[in-house]
Amino acid sequence: xxxxxxxxxxxxxxxDQWLGTLLPDGSGPESQLFEAMRYAALGPGKRxxxxxxxxxxxxxxxxxxGLLRAACAIECVHTYSLVHDDLPCMDDDxxxxxxxxxxxxxxxxxxxxxxxxxxxxxxxxxADPGTHPDPRVRAALVLALAKASGAHGMVGGQMLxxxxxxxAVDEVRIARLQQLKTGAxxxxxxxxxxxxxxxxxxAMHAIMAYAKDLGLAFQIADDLLDVTGDADQxxxxxxxxxxxGKATFVALLGADxxxxxxxxxAQQAQQHLAMFGARADVLRETASFVVERRS
Amino acid sequence: xxxxxxxxxxxxxxxDQWLGTLLPDGSGPESQLFEAMRYAALGPGKRxxxxxxxxxxxxxxxxxxGLLRAACAIECVHTYSLVHDDLPCMDDDxxxxxxxxxxxxxxxxxxxxxxxxxxxxxxxxxADPGTHPDPRVRAALVLALAKASGAHGMVGGQMLxxxxxxxAVDEVRIARLQQLKTGAxxxxxxxxxxxxxxxxxxAMHAIMAYAKDLGLAFQIADDLLDVTGDADQxxxxxxxxxxxGKATFVALLGADxxxxxxxxxAQQAQQHLAMFGARADVLRETASFVVERRS
Numbered sequence: 001x002x003x004x005x006x007x008x009x010x011x012x013x014x015x016d017q018w019l020g021t022l023l024p025d026g027s028g029p030e031s032q033l034f035e036a037m038r039y040a041a042l043g044p045g046k047r048x049x050x051x052x053x054x055x056x057x058x059x060x061x062x063x064x065x066g067l068l069r070a071a072c073a074i075e076c077v078h079t080y081s082l083v084h085d086d087l088p089c090m091d092d093d094x095x096x097x098x099x100x101x102x103x104x105x106x107x108x109x110x111x112x113x114x115x116x117x118x119x120x121x122x123x124x125x126x127a128d129p130g131t132h133p134d135p136r137v138r139a140a141l142v143l144a145l146a147k148a149s150g151a152h153g154m155v156g157g158q159m160l161x162x163x164x165x166x167x168a169v170d171e172v173r174i175a176r177l178q179q180l181k182t183g184a185x186x187x188x189x190x191x192x193x194x195x196x197x198x199x200x201x202x203a204m205h206a207i208m209a210y211a212k213d214l215g216l217a218f219q220i221a222d223d224l225l226d227v228t229g230d231a232d233q234x235x236x237x238x239x240x241x242x243x244x245g246k247a248t249f250v251a252l253l254g255a256d257x258x259x260x261x262x263x264x265x266a267q268q269a270q271q272h273l274a275m276f277g278a279r280a281d282v283l284r285e286t287a288s289f290v291v292e293r294r295s
Numbered sequence: 296x297x298x299x300x301x302x303x304x305x306x307x308x309x310x311d312q313w314l315g316t317l318l319p320d321g322s323g324p325e326s327q328l329f330e331a332m333r334y335a336a337l338g339p340g341k342r343x344x345x346x347x348x349x350x351x352x353x354x355x356x357x358x359x360x361g362l363l364r365a366a367c368a369i370e371c372v373h374t375y376s377l378v379h380d381d382l383p384c385m386d387d388d389x390x391x392x393x394x395x396x397x398x399x400x401x402x403x404x405x406x407x408x409x410x411x412x413x414x415x416x417x418x419x420x421x422a423d424p425g426t427h428p429d430p431r432v433r434a435a436l437v438l439a440l441a442k443a444s445g446a447h448g449m450v451g452g453q454m455l456x457x458x459x460x461x462x463a464v465d466e467v468r469i470a471r472l473q474q475l476k477t478g479a480x481x482x483x484x485x486x487x488x489x490x491x492x493x494x495x496x497x498a499m500h501a502i503m504a505y506a507k508d509l510g511l512a513f514q515i516a517d518d519l520l521d522v523t524g525d526a527d528q529x530x531x532x533x534x535x536x537x538x539x540g541k542a543t544f545v546a547l548l549g550a551d552x553x554x555x556x557x558x559x560x561a562q563q564a565q566q567h568l569a570m571f572g573a574r575a576d577v578l579r580e581t582a583s584f585v586v587e588r589r590s
Contacts, residue, residue, distance in 0.1 A: 024445075024446040024447060024451075028455075029455055029458055029459070029468070030451045030452075030454040030455040030458060030475075032454060032458065033446055033450065033451060033454035034446060037446060080411075084407055084408075084411060087404075087407060089402070089403035089404045089407060090404050090407065107384070108384035109382075109384045109385050109457055110454070110457075112379055112382060112384060112385065112407065113379075113450050113453055113454050113457075115411075116375075116379060116410075116411075116414065116450050117445055117446040117450045117451075119411065119414055119415065120414065120441050120444050120445035120446070120450060121441070121445050121446060123418045123437055123440075123441045124437075124438060124441035124442055124445055126437070127434045127435070127437035127438040127441060128438060129434075135430040135431040135433070135434045136430040138430070138434040138437075139422045139424075139430045139433040139434050139437070140422070142418055142419075142421070142422035142433075142434070142437050143419060143422035143423060145418075146415050146416070146418045146419035146422060147419055149415055150319075150412055150415035150416055150419055151319040151328055151329060151332060151412040151415070151416065152319055155328065155408050155411050155412045155415065156319075156325050156328060156412075157325075158408055159325040159327060159328035159405070159408050160323075160324055160325040162404055162405075162408075163324050163325060163327065164324070173324070180325075
């Protein structure tokens with residue numbers, strides 16, 4: 001587990017450097033917007049989605065600079081979703097990654113606009129020739145990220161989550177909710193890395209199967225951490241899911257069976273990578289990492 | 296003025312038909328999201344941005360189906376900005392286009408998500424091969440729309456508007472505010488039509504000069520309507536700008552000089568179109584229309 005943490009930290013550092021360079025900056029009267037976007041995007045975080053994008057792209061020998069620019073784009077989408085989810089009218093969270101949430105550090109209007117700005121900026125980055133020389137790939141990246149994060153993806157999952165509060169839901173619905181809310185963007189990270197490497201249909205199929213299992217394993221592990229985790233280590237409130245009557249696998253299956261399910265999915269994810277041999281070892285270790293992490 | 300109204304109505308009808316077909320739909324538990332997106336996007340409206348995109352594209356003989364899909368994308372961005380601007384933490388408006396705003400018809404969380412979904416959907420539409428066969432054009436459309444609507448465009452203008460409330464601002468700052476908040480998206484409509492037609496550098500230059508003057512004329516006319524307009528005809532509250540201490544040209548110049556300025560800009564906009572001859576008559580009439588409209 002040492003190596004994977006090092007690799008994660010390295011991509012996280014590079015992603016943050018690029019984000020720092022690329023994100024809007026300036027000293028005009030509207031600079032509060034740029035500050036809030038930077039505050040949100042450059043806060044502490046694992047940068048799991050950038051990592052998956054970069055490591056998938058590396059399987060296909062994609063230029064690292066382009067991968068990191070695309071990684072910044074997907075991190076901007078992830079960050080915007082957290083900023084909007086934390087709003088008082090949504091999950092109403094005061095803390096995120098150990099710091100005040102954006103609407104607490106600034107105000108609600110700035111948080112709405114910072115989220116809007118980050119989402120828009122993600123597509124600007126992907127469409128820019130600096131991210132990939134092939135316009136067909138750039139358009140495909142935009143399409144993949146938009147589908148994964150839109151009404152039939154992450155935003156739809158967030159709506160499903162809101163209407164599922166305090167409602168009895170079954171395993172099928174929870175799986176769908178998590179697939180939309182978290183899984184779609186994690187899958188998009190891997191898909192985008194593969195798109196940038198002009199992956200064959202077989203390779204793309206294997207990557208997407210890996211990403212789907214990984215995403216679900218990640219979400220179950222996240223739910224477990226909300227039950228068993230330490231608020232200090234997590235940098236945010238724990239036990240909130242249960243308090244809000246949120247639909248989670250842990251609520252439905254209990255912690256033990258949820259843990260088994262996560263481990264099983266992680267192993268299954270690893271098996272999908274057989275065709276890539278030792279080159280995919282980092283992605284294999286990532287699957288173990290997401291279910292064994294403690295924060 | 297009869298012809299231009301007919302042409303506007305025709306594009307509006309076609310845009311709404313395409314929006315109805317393209318926007319997410321479905322009966323799942325998260326369908327409230329799709330309903331709210333449709334409620335927002337399909338409400339009454341002039342569809343000025345779609346009209347400008349389609350009419351600019353027609354100068355270059357662009358396929359109408361593609362133009363209408365791109366028109367839907369820019370209308371989704373315009374609509375999302377209205378949904379978020381109307382939120383209680385922003386302008387706190389209860390009525391829009393004669394109907395309850397999205398957070399009134401649904402709730403705040405749904406309004407935030409519907410806006411997010413519409414913005415994301417715009418980029419999905421543009422990146423889709425159905426909008427234009429040339430991937431270079433699709434990537435350029437995404438880039439143009441993202442730049443115009445992001446932190447250095449519309450979202451930045453909204454932030455500038457919020458921090459300018461009850462603040463003494465000069466003409467330069469108001470012009471910049473309006474250029475970002477309204478002008479950038481109006482210019483993007485024309486730019487996107489020209490991009491789809493592979494416009495020459497000279498043609499693009501002329502179109503952008505037209506669009507810039509038109510956008511500012513439109514905003515001054517909008518400010519005038521807020522002072523002199525009729526709430527029933529407008530379908531929303533009037534006199535709000537003054538009540539909120541908003542920075543407008545009318546507040547700074549007075550109604551008479553603002554009206555002169557709008558007329559001057561409309562004429563100037565028309566002159567930029569000389570190279571297109573009679574083909575650009577509809578765009579010329581549009582410039583007159585935006586400063587003479589009563590709602």
